[in-house]
Amino acid sequence: MRTEPHTQELLIVFMDISHFERAMRGKDPQTIAPHLEGFYKRVGAAVRGAGGHVCKYLGDGAICIFEEAEADGGVCAVADLKSELDGWMASLGWDCELIVQAHFGSALVGTFSDGETTFLEVVGRAVNTAATLDSTGITLSAEAFRKLSPETRKRFKKHSRPVTYIRSEDPRTRRRPRGRDL
Numbered sequence: 001m002r003t004e005p006h007t008q009e010l011l012i013v014f015m016d017i018s019h020f021e022r023a024m025r026g027k028d029p030q031t032i033a034p035h036l037e038g039f040y041k042r043v044g045a046a047v048r049g050a051g052g053h054v055c056k057y058l059g060d061g062a063i064c065i066f067e068e069a070e071a072d073g074g075v076c077a078v079a080d081l082k083s084e085l086d087g088w089m090a091s092l093g094w095d096c097e098l099i100v101q102a103h104f105g106s107a108l109v110g111t112f113s114d115g116e117t118t119f120l121e122v123v124g125r126a127v128n129t130a131a132t133l134d135s136t137g138i139t140l141s142a143e144a145f146r147k148l149s150p151e152t153r154k155r156f157k158k159h160s161r162p163v164t165y166i167r168s169e170d171p172r173t174r175r176r177p178r179g180r181d182l
Contacts, residue, residue: 007109011071011101011144012122012130013052013078016042016061017085022093035092036060042085050077055120065122071104071130071147075140078102079155079167082138103141109124134160137170 001152015090017039024032043062053057057065066074082098089096101149105126112121133139139157140148148156156165159172166172 003111005112007106007124008109009068009105010107010109010122010126011052011066011068011074011104012107013047013064013066013074013148014061014079014131015078015100016058016062017089017096018099019096020094022062022074023096038088039085042081042088042179046077046084047074048118050074052077053120062071063122063127065109066106068147071144072149075102075120075144075148076152079138082167084101087181097137100138101133101136102139102144103133103134104144104147105129105141115138116167133164135170135176136166138167139170140165142155171181 039060040057042052042063043057043064046065047062047066050066050073052064052066052074055065064074064078065163080102081101085098089098105124107122107124107126109120109122111118113119129141129154135143138156139159142163142165145153145156153165155167159166
């Protein structure tokens with residue numbers, strides 16, 4: 001991947017551990033740190049193994065990108081990662097699961113610096129679209145779904161307007177009345 005900032009078509013993936021704050025409430029932060037590191041290692045290995053890049057970790061979440069040629073493998077890797085992490089968190093006694101939102105679109109990506117630290121960043125409307133998808137498990141935008149192989153598409157089902165695709169085993173999201181925040 002080129003490092004100078006440029007516009008590129010990408011699969012943009014947001015992932016987050018649901019109910020993490022609630023599960024960690026009252027726990028000593030020092031006991032949480034090794035588990036967060038375990039989360040980061042699992043995410044990093046899965047994403048890199050599928051040809052992707054972790055742009056950043058955000059506490060109990062991450063933003064990852066995959067080039068167009070790696071979109072199908074990236075979605076498969078993230079689906080496998082969800083199963084692995086959900087099982088791992090259950091074994092720790094956490095009432096949590098990995099929530100994933102993915103969108104394919106054009107974004108500005110590249111290496112940026114604050115003068116001392118260099119970091120990979122991705123910004124743009126496609127990033128915002130990925131971040132705002134409703135999800136109860138894994139949700140793909142229609143644009144992301146179209147990048148999948150016929151075999152991978154079988155793992156997902158069509159869901160609500162705007163059209164998104166969720167894993168066949170994930171529950172549907174709750175519908176919100178239009179024009180009201182709940």
